[in-house]
Amino acid sequence: MSLTLRLTLLFATASTLVLLLLGYLIANSVDKHFEHQDMELLTGKLALAQHAVENVRSQRDVDALPRQLADSLIGHHGLEMLVALPGSKTLFATAEAQFPQSLSNHANADVTGGAMWRSAEHHPMRGIARIVRTGFPANPMVVIAVGTDVTSHEQFMTSFRWTLWSVVVLAAVVTGLLGWMAARQGLAPLLAMRREVEGITARRLDARLSASAVPTELAELADTLNGMLGRLEDSFRRLSNFSSDLAHELRTPVSNLLTQTQVTLSKARSAQQYSDILASNAEEFERLARIISDMLFLAKSDSDLVIPSREPVDLMKEVKDALDFYEALSDEKHVSLSCSGAGKVVGDKLMVRRAISNVLSNAVRHTAPGGRIVIEVRDRHEMVDIAIENTGETIPEEHLPRLFDRFYRVDWSRQRQSDGAGLGLAITRSILRAHGGDATVQSANGVTVFRLSFAATP
Template sequence: MTSKKSITRRLTLLFVTASSVVLLALGFVIASSVGKHFEEQDMEVLTGKMALAGHTLEQLKSQNDLERITHLLDNSLVGHHGLEVLILRPNHEVIFATPNANFPIELVSVSAAQNSRRPITWTQGEQTFRGIAAELPTGISERSRVIVAVALDIAHHQAFMRSFLQTLWIFVAGAAALTGFLGWAAARRGLAPLRALREQAQVVTAQQLSHRLSVESAPVELAELAHSLNEMLARLEEAFHRLSDFSSDIAHELRTPVSNLMTQTQVALSRQRSADDYRSILESNSEEFEHMARMISDMLLLAKAENGLVVPTREAVDLAAEVLALFDYYDAVTEEKRLNLALEGNAEVSADRLMLRRALGNLLSNAVRHSAANTTVYVRISASLDAVSICMENTGDGIAQEYLERVFDRFFRVDPSRQRSSEGTGLGLAITKSIVLAHGGTISVESIDGTTTFTIILPRAP
């Protein structure tokens, strides 16, 4: 099982790592610069003494003068402690050497032959030397050349560098530790708004879904997160209220038929009755059960639609053919109410045939139910490049303006006094709206001077 990693710990480790890398790089640069500075100082001294040795050799006029060069160089090296000089003949015969000179002859000969004037470093016992070597001419003749090597004991430089590096690395370690502590403190302080956001979120409960996180006081980096969380809370609050309303509607609507069934059953059982009486009571109960079954089926469809679980199976649908089929179905009812049904226009859409037929059937049933006698229910179909419009118009019981926004709500009835048996389950328009929205369309209603028009707009493409 993997352990959870703290953001504070991560940031602290990042601070320590970054600062350690920077300090180590800086220490390396400083150490290299100091070492280079010592080398340049040594080279300045060595080059000067090499030039002095060359000047002395140029003053020689004979081999006897070469033998007396010891006296000349000894005088020139007075006061230069740690400076060693070696003069060799080409056959490696030593002409002059300071008392403590410990030169590796082969290394000196190779360096002199290369004439690079680059410093060479070697160790003899506990001493470390840095020197240069070169072949220099003498004043005796053009062919008379000797090998001159000049070196300095750099033990004091090395001792200083060891002490310097020890101090530097101790400082780097201490600075890394201090940076880690400061990084931890900075991370803790920097993440304080996140902890405050968490404390605000802990206040949100099922009873306080209206609570929102403070976006204004949040840093820029957390403002978008707080805004997204607020939007999520708004969606949750809306869904919770919708669920609560849905539960209340279910309880309210099922209470009446259940109460009717209980009352009729208790009355039937209160005394002995004839078979016809029992049959009549059972028929009445059967009607209530059918009504409840329709209501439960409709509520199940609405619940699926509101949660995006209704996925239309699309096919090409001829709207005029579907409307005419519905006209035939309601022919008996319209004849009884002396109503006329009229269709204008035609179009084809990509939709679920059964779902769309149910939506149009609900609208037509609603229009027939509330139309005045001897009037006409018009269904007008028109199409544009990207949408199809279906308008269903009837004249009769109008809808008050204050109710227009609520006609698509579950169980809403403009006239609550109407009997349930004549008004259905009260879910027809809500189901119609859910079907239209599932197809990516819109539905609206307007009622002016007793003429009510429902308008469905569907996209032509799926």
């Protein structure tokens, strides 16, 4: 069911219920009004008859009573009256007086509320009765019943209800139509947003929805969709760059292997030459293996990398072991190494060691001869940081946010200055995030600081 149809049905249903309730209240009020009018008339005539009966003192008064009561009814068409003794002897009755036993019988005559019945001609009647004490000793008690024909009221109410319910049905149809038009008009901005979204393709991920041109209720939705489009655009751009970089990185060793193999097969070679060529090919295969291994690791990290093991890891010990490994290379470049602090985390020791080694390798490689590398381990209770500081060229600020991207290099010419594939820092950040932390970098005034943050508890 479409949203427009749902809103139309809800609007029509709500308005119909309101109209039905209003119609019921109006009809009930009119009916009560007629009943009140009838009861006022009947009560007045009953009081007049009661006054006449209470003044009866002699037989002469009894004989004059019918004429007196008949005169009181002149000008009231459809009004009937009955005055009877307890033994059902009638003292006075109009020509068409037909009262039910509940009113005319002495035992049930004390009725103060109106009673409804139908006459022999099936006319609706409303009446009341009362037991009255007279001043005539022979007839001390009489029953006075007064009734009126309410046919005109009933016909009016029947016609009124028919008209009222017809108007309610017509109003329900009209409000349903107006509700549909209002829903269509109200949902027009949503339809416009749909048309805008339909025009967004992989080639137009930079398009955004006009949040200022939609109602306030849809502005947040438009902002959310724009945020989603921004994330998709960024992810798509990264994926495109990643595919391009991966093809570039794999093309070079494959091209080297293919060229070298074709040259080798072009003529006969000596055993030593074949051995040298195979050794060179083995180096390229090792490079390809490292790239593939790193890519598999990053692919696993994109799917919520699971830490293989959780064990206490002494970060200071891992830092010292890494410094021992790079000590020979640093001595060759006359780079001083120092470390301080202490801290322990729970995680995978091999992953932690790899993250520290990746950053330290970059630091040793980019530190100018005669420079220094300072490592500080600091326990901040919830997080444990490793700050690796090295001197050297300042990294331009525009490169810092993308330094941990895959295959990203500050050198945009993409000329390799080392055997690395540009995946070390990306792997480092994946390892840190798998351990509940992150990796950041700052560079200013010839000093670059990589900060590795681990969650203290798993």
